[in-house]
Amino acid sequence: xxxxxxNGFIMRSLNGIERVGxxxxxxxxxxxxxxxxxxxxxxxxxxxxxxxxxPVNEGETITVKNLLNAEGILxxxxxxxxxxxxxxxxxxxxxxxxxxxxxxxxxxxSAALRGLVxxxxxxxxxxALVFGGVMSSMxxxxxxxxxxxxxxxxxxxxxxxxxxxxxxxxxxxxxxYSANLLLTSxxxxxxxxxxxxxxxISPEYAEGxxxxxxxxxxxxxxxxxxxxxxxxxxxIVEPRLGTYKGNVNEEVNYLKPEEKKGLWGALIxxxxxxxxxxxxxxxxxxxxxxxxANIIDAPFLNxxxxxxxxxxxxxxxxxxxITKEIRNDKDVANQLSETMATMGSYIVLAFAAAQFVSYxxxxxxxxxxxxxxxxxxxSTGFTGIPLILTFxxxxxxxxxxxxxxxxxxxIMAPVFVPMMMLSGYSPEFTQLVYRIAxxxxxxxxPLMPYFAIVIAFAQKYDKKVGIGTLISTxxxxxxxxxxxxxxxxxxxxxxxxxxxxxxxxEYP
Numbered sequence: 001x002x003x004x005x006x007n008g009f010i011m012r013s014l015n016g017i018e019r020v021g022x023x024x025x026x027x028x029x030x031x032x033x034x035x036x037x038x039x040x041x042x043x044x045x046x047x048x049x050x051x052x053x054x055p056v057n058e059g060e061t062i063t064v065k066n067l068l069n070a071e072g073i074l075x076x077x078x079x080x081x082x083x084x085x086x087x088x089x090x091x092x093x094x095x096x097x098x099x100x101x102x103x104x105x106x107x108x109x110s111a112a113l114r115g116l117v118x119x120x121x122x123x124x125x126x127x128a129l130v131f132g133g134v135m136s137s138m139x140x141x142x143x144x145x146x147x148x149x150x151x152x153x154x155x156x157x158x159x160x161x162x163x164x165x166x167x168x169x170x171x172x173x174x175x176x177y178s179a180n181l182l183l184t185s186x187x188x189x190x191x192x193x194x195x196x197x198x199x200x201i202s203p204e205y206a207e208g209x210x211x212x213x214x215x216x217x218x219x220x221x222x223x224x225x226x227x228x229x230x231x232x233x234x235x236i237v238e239p240r241l242g243t244y245k246g247n248v249n250e251e252v253n254y255l256k257p258e259e260k261k262g263l264w265g266a267l268i269x270x271x272x273x274x275x276x277x278x279x280x281x282x283x284x285x286x287x288x289x290x291x292x293a294n295i296i297d298a299p300f301l302n303x304x305x306x307x308x309x310x311x312x313x314x315x316x317x318x319x320x321x322i323t324k325e326i327r328n329d330k331d332v333a334n335q336l337s338e339t340m341a342t343m344g345s346y347i348v349l350a351f352a353a354a355q356f357v358s359y360x361x362x363x364x365x366x367x368x369x370x371x372x373x374x375x376x377x378x379s380t381g382f383t384g385i386p387l388i389l390t391f392x393x394x395x396x397x398x399x400x401x402x403x404x405x406x407x408x409x410x411i412m413a414p415v416f417v418p419m420m421m422l423s424g425y426s427p428e429f430t431q432l433v434y435r436i437a438x439x440x441x442x443x444x445x446p447l448m449p450y451f452a453i454v455i456a457f458a459q460k461y462d463k464k465v466g467i468g469t470l471i472s473t474x475x476x477x478x479x480x481x482x483x484x485x486x487x488x489x490x491x492x493x494x495x496x497x498x499x500x501x502x503x504x505x506e507y508p
Contacts, residue, residue, distance in 0.1 A: 031352035042363035087354035088192025099312035101339025106320030130229035133172020143173035178435035179221035197417035213428035370418030395437030
């Protein structure tokens, strides 16, 4: 009875979250609303003389600027275009997506994922699905569309429950979204917002932030999540599902000979590309080394966006040429155009977010909120591990209502990054904590964009599968991923190891 009541409470809570989330405006509308609120608050707080001591320049005072007086209104009109064009994540994401788009539309990423999970021994199938799902974050759509249905078919073909295979793939794709052995478009996307937020407190520090700021930690996270996802699937999820008694008529979409040939060609192209880039970076005479004694201090880390573009573009191009998906330059141009066409919604979102972030910074509300928030945290003694855990809980809870990682971080970064800086934590570390919380709750958020698609895949094997069934299946992944990732984070904090190239945990 108690268990039934507990399950009933969980389902009612999740249904409530879904109802509230569905009633929220579109993220673009939210940002315009937030921008309007900032304008109004700037006028109110300026009128009553709200101010704080400058956390950087001792003895100086920062006051809230009124964006509704004559000077403020002029700023709103004059800055609209530059706010958008100078929005850090805009150009970085569009450039990286050119390379990733070719790799995806030529079929390289899909073939690589299918080749990975269909070529491993039976005993490693679960681990391969989770690992492939985590790695698919280099092109998130491919993971949801390719791996989740493929995982179900592969498990069914092995006489295992297909929904367990689907769950393992979904856990890797969505729950491990932030982790990868490579830098992905998510790194510059979130990194640009983190830079802008850090500039509220220290523009000089913000200039030194590189997009690989979380790379060491996220690299190691791939192996952690693969182990945890495999254990949850084999020890919790599949035993709970029991024996599958349905019929499976679908066949596994194994690689064709031309796809295998294309993958070998893409691998050779990838290795040659890495060697070429290494020659630009490792030797002291390398243009991207610029004579620096330490690679971390070299200009290389500031060139990661075009590097990501090249690393994905060249193997994708080679794969497409070998498989005849690309026959000439017109095909390349068309695939690039198609990729940019899919970015239309992001560009609109970036315009709205850019106005909100710029107004927040120009009005000084960000600095005032950060200083007073940090002072409140100090007064309560709520620092260290409890502060980190609270931030994870808050971020994860917000993720249940707003599915977009970039939309959430555009809202949260200007508030939490400066506040955490004044509490002694680096902007890079704050972004890392956010990424953990955002990823681990993806698999139980009914508002996650691909949630409905995963349900549709599951209903091929069980018509009764709905939101509640999928959430109850994925909840163990969310809990175990969160616990495991937090433990790893705390160990990393205690050892004081950098979380990325030249990236500290503490803010000096």
